[in-house]
Amino acid sequence: MGWFVRRLAQSLVMLWVVVSLVFLSIHFVPGDPAELLLAQDGGSPDPLMVQMLREQLGLDRPLPEQYSHNVMGILRGDLGASMVDGSSVGQEVMRRLPRTLELIAAAGILSLLIGIPAGVLSALRPRGRFSRGAAVVAGTAQSMPVFVLGTLLVVLFAQVLGWLPAGGFVPFSRDPGKHLQLLVLPAATIAIGLSAIVFRITRTSMLDVLPLDFIRTARAKGVPARRVIIRHALRNALMPVITVFALQLGGLLAGTVLVETVFNWPGLSGMLVAGVNARDYPVVTGVLVVVSAFYIGLNLLVDIIYGITDPRVRK
Amino acid sequence: MQLNRRNLLKIATMSGAVLALGGRFAQAQGGQTLRVGLSTYPPHLRPWVNVGYSGHLLCSLINRTLINYDEQGQLVGELAESWENETPETWRFTLRESHFHDGSPVTAQDVEWTFQQIQADGSGAYMFDALRPVTGFEVIDERNFRLTTDEPLATLPALMTFPFLSILKAGSTDAEDQGIGAGPYRIAYAEKGVSIELEPNEHYFKPGLPTLAGITITPYVDESARVAALNAGDVDMIDYVPWSAMAAIEADPALALHKVDAGAFMYLSFNGGGVFADPRLRQAVAFGLRRDEFVKSIFFGFGAEMTGLPRAAGSPYRHDDEAAFWGYDPERAKALLKEAGHENGLTVSLLSTSQYSMHRDTAVLVQAQLAEIGITVNLTMPDWATRVNLGNQGAGDFAVQGIGLDNLDPDAVTTLVDPSLSPTYLRSRNFEVEGLSEALAQGRSEMDEAKRVDIYRRADQMVLEATTFCGLCYRATGFAAKASVQDLAMLPDQLSPFSSVLFDKLKLG
Numbered sequence: 001m002g003w004f005v006r007r008l009a010q011s012l013v014m015l016w017v018v019v020s021l022v023f024l025s026i027h028f029v030p031g032d033p034a035e036l037l038l039a040q041d042g043g044s045p046d047p048l049m050v051q052m053l054r055e056q057l058g059l060d061r062p063l064p065e066q067y068s069h070n071v072m073g074i075l076r077g078d079l080g081a082s083m084v085d086g087s088s089v090g091q092e093v094m095r096r097l098p099r100t101l102e103l104i105a106a107a108g109i110l111s112l113l114i115g116i117p118a119g120v121l122s123a124l125r126p127r128g129r130f131s132r133g134a135a136v137v138a139g140t141a142q143s144m145p146v147f148v149l150g151t152l153l154v155v156l157f158a159q160v161l162g163w164l165p166a167g168g169f170v171p172f173s174r175d176p177g178k179h180l181q182l183l184v185l186p187a188a189t190i191a192i193g194l195s196a197i198v199f200r201i202t203r204t205s206m207l208d209v210l211p212l213d214f215i216r217t218a219r220a221k222g223v224p225a226r227r228v229i230i231r232h233a234l235r236n237a238l239m240p241v242i243t244v245f246a247l248q249l250g251g252l253l254a255g256t257v258l259v260e261t262v263f264n265w266p267g268l269s270g271m272l273v274a275g276v277n278a279r280d281y282p283v284v285t286g287v288l289v290v291v292s293a294f295y296i297g298l299n300l301l302v303d304i305i306y307g308i309t310d311p312r313v314r315k
Numbered sequence: 316m317q318l319n320r321r322n323l324l325k326i327a328t329m330s331g332a333v334l335a336l337g338g339r340f341a342q343a344q345g346g347q348t349l350r351v352g353l354s355t356y357p358p359h360l361r362p363w364v365n366v367g368y369s370g371h372l373l374c375s376l377i378n379r380t381l382i383n384y385d386e387q388g389q390l391v392g393e394l395a396e397s398w399e400n401e402t403p404e405t406w407r408f409t410l411r412e413s414h415f416h417d418g419s420p421v422t423a424q425d426v427e428w429t430f431q432q433i434q435a436d437g438s439g440a441y442m443f444d445a446l447r448p449v450t451g452f453e454v455i456d457e458r459n460f461r462l463t464t465d466e467p468l469a470t471l472p473a474l475m476t477f478p479f480l481s482i483l484k485a486g487s488t489d490a491e492d493q494g495i496g497a498g499p500y501r502i503a504y505a506e507k508g509v510s511i512e513l514e515p516n517e518h519y520f521k522p523g524l525p526t527l528a529g530i531t532i533t534p535y536v537d538e539s540a541r542v543a544a545l546n547a548g549d550v551d552m553i554d555y556v557p558w559s560a561m562a563a564i565e566a567d568p569a570l571a572l573h574k575v576d577a578g579a580f581m582y583l584s585f586n587g588g589g590v591f592a593d594p595r596l597r598q599a600v601a602f603g604l605r606r607d608e609f610v611k612s613i614f615f616g617f618g619a620e621m622t623g624l625p626r627a628a629g630s631p632y633r634h635d636d637e638a639a640f641w642g643y644d645p646e647r648a649k650a651l652l653k654e655a656g657h658e659n660g661l662t663v664s665l666l667s668t669s670q671y672s673m674h675r676d677t678a679v680l681v682q683a684q685l686a687e688i689g690i691t692v693n694l695t696m697p698d699w700a701t702r703v704n705l706g707n708q709g710a711g712d713f714a715v716q717g718i719g720l721d722n723l724d725p726d727a728v729t730t731l732v733d734p735s736l737s738p739t740y741l742r743s744r745n746f747e748v749e750g751l752s753e754a755l756a757q758g759r760s761e762m763d764e765a766k767r768v769d770i771y772r773r774a775d776q777m778v779l780e781a782t783t784f785c786g787l788c789y790r791a792t793g794f795a796a797k798a799s800v801q802d803l804a805m806l807p808d809q810l811s812p813f814s815s816v817l818f819d820k821l822k823l824g
Contacts, residue, residue, distance in 0.1 A: 029701070030700070030701040030704045031700030031701045031704050032704050035703050035707055036700055037364075038365065047737055047738070048737075049444070052436060053437065053439055085358055085359030085360075085361075085492075085507075086359070087359075087507070092507065095507075096508075151539060154547070158549070159546045162547065162548070165544075166540065166543040166544045166547040166549050167540050167549070168510075169509050170509075261536060261537045261540070263540065264533070264536070264537070264540050264544075266507075266509050271508075277670075277698070277699065277700065278700070
């Protein structure tokens with residue numbers, strides 16, 4: 001129990017450090033939200049107006065006061081209000097987070113469906129045509145920037161073939177069919193690169209497992225080949241795949257900016273970028289706190305699971 | 316449910332059906348609803364605050380101003396039926412019979428309340444500054460009111476056309492941010508960052524308008540995505556057409572490019588705190604630039620050279636000799652440098668931003684061209700937020716700027732050309748031009764147009780000689796639409812980015 005409390009305390013300290021770093025960095029970067037708000041498309045604000053708006057937004061207060069206000073708000077679960085439109089940052093994050101999670105989940109599932117079978121098949125005949133071809137395709141997919149890949153998919157499937165919309169978002173509750181249609185291309189864009197990674201790890205891991213004694217024993221006992229591969233080899237080869245896959249998915253939480261931009265998907269990354277551009281301090285802090293909390297929470301969870309499965313960790 | 320092949324097949328079939336039905340549903344929704352791909356989702360729906368060109372498009376679909384411009388650039392009444400200058404300091408307005416979205420009539424009291432909101436301290440309203448000269452508002456009756464200004468103000472009718480001077484129902488912003496306007500459409504549904512659906516306002520004052528069953532606005536921040544959405548048929552119309560895509564759209568028979576070449580423009584402002592205190596050096600810069608290259612390389616040929624001040628074609632305030640003042644003359648530029656004691660060269664810093672390609676590329680081209688006449692330019696190009704901040708602090712010897720005009724009155728350029736006004740990032744600073752402020756003030760207070768033409772000609776000559784503003788090029792304003800979109804009209808020249816005030820007439824064929 002003491003170990004768990006210690007880990008929890010460590011996580012909270014980590015979160016506080018993140019909040020402080022984010023607050024300091026965004027405030028020390030040049031740029032004034034009040035000036036930007038009044039300078040849309042060439043607006044030329046009078047310095048007096050800028051000053052009045054700064055007072056209204058609380059930007060004229062000393063930095064330590066702004067910091068303590070910020071931290072106290074987060075402790076109360078209040079991420080503040082956007083300086084641009086006054087809306088609740090917490091509500092906006094909660095509205096956008098599921099969209100990003102949905103995109104990541106769809107891409108993740110798609111990449112597993114492509115990467116794992118391809119990796120297994122490739123490992124079964126490592127020098128075969130399929131293996132060589134798949135390696136070339138995976139290399140290409142991995143090295144292609146997502147905005148290039150996304151744009152190519154838009155040109156092909158939206159403009160040339162006209163099968164899918166070029167981008168956008170419709171809530172599932174308003175039009176489920178349209179919602180799924182709009183999910184296909186951005187999810188595929190992320191999945192193509194991700195499946196290449198899954199393919200490579202699966203292939204390597206399978207190649208490590210297949211020559212082991214227990215596989216030879218299973219074959220010698222007359223277990224059908226498919227069963228040997230799926231039940232015995234793949235099951236043992238999946239651990240590194242899951243580890244790498246989980247890390248990749250975590251990185252996507254705030255890293256889908258380009259895909260969200262190309263496909264006009266209103267997720268968390270877009271909110272973060274818009275917040276940085278507008279120097280909307282509460283938005284930047286709010287998004288990063290949620291993303292960090294998500295990471296730290298996941299780490300804590302993994303540590304706890306390790307601690308339960310391997311008591312040595314707790315020492 | 317157990318995941319076996321049979322169940323997997325069922326799921327796949329159901330998903331396919333949902334996708335297919337979705338497509339049909341989307342098509343059925345099309346009908347007479349216009350789908351617009353907008354360059355950005357308005358940062359907020361608060362009226363009177365500047366939300367940029369795309370925000371203005373929404374604003375002008377749901378709200379109306381008192382006066383407007385027509386396609387020829389002439390002032391026409393919108394909510395105001397007529398206006399007259401009773402005395403040099405008083406203007407009487409008569410409202411036409413019109414109604415807000417909720418059916419209530421637009422009254423003088425609503426106009427008074429709107430003015431009070433804009434003029435309140437801390438309102439953040441775009442017109443806060445411009446309405447300072449309006450010192451009195453008198454409600455005569457339901458349909459008539461009188462405005463008093465602190466001094467004669469010839470520009471007052473033009474001020475009433477300002478993009479963010481929407482007249483709203485008194486008190487209506489208490490319930491929801493956008494209030495209740497009197498525009499051709501009203502907001503039926505809005506999800507931040509996702510889409511806005513508009514429905515027609517059955518109380519709109521123009522007979523037979525609007526004709527559309529509705530408008531769906533979807534933001535496409537990425538310009539390639541916006542064009543792709545139009546090409547793919549996801550939307551019927553887009554704003555802010557990227558210059559790189561204009562040629563392809565023009566060549567596509569299924570699409571129509573609606574553009575005005577002399578739209579918003581790029582220019583340089585100078586900081587007189589350094590070497591550019593010397594007007595000869597400012598002139599040297601102005602004469603050392605080949606403006607056709609800016610149009611060709613940055614705007615793909617969709618724009619026009621700017622060799623004078625931004626005066627609309629056909630305006631009595633435009634004079635051919637002044638409009639062509641800054642021709643490319645490298646010898647003259649070098650002579651001016653020599654005369655100013657810099658025959659061996661000059662090193663200056665140019666402030667721009669790397670965030671927007673037109674600002675970045677303009678700076679790079681200025682740097683390359685000025686090197687040919689012996690001026691070494693060091694570039695400072697942070698992100699936009701930092702650039703605005705540095706500009707307001709007076710950083711850099713000169714700066715790249717981009718802007719459109721709010722109205723076609725000759726006074727509209729005052730905020731750009733008079734360096735004696737309060738220092739902001741958008742105009743030259745730290746020097747003055749003798750007699751310029753006085754001439755511009757005289758122009759604002761003179762009611763006789765012939766006299767105004769003379770006054771502004773004199774002021775323009777002062778600006779050109781002193782080069783308080785160095786025009787580079789106009790960039791084309793473009794809307795692209797399917798051929799089925801009809802009656803898409805545009806405002807002339809520098810006002811064209813605000814053309815959406817004419818979109819109440821849009822039709823789908």
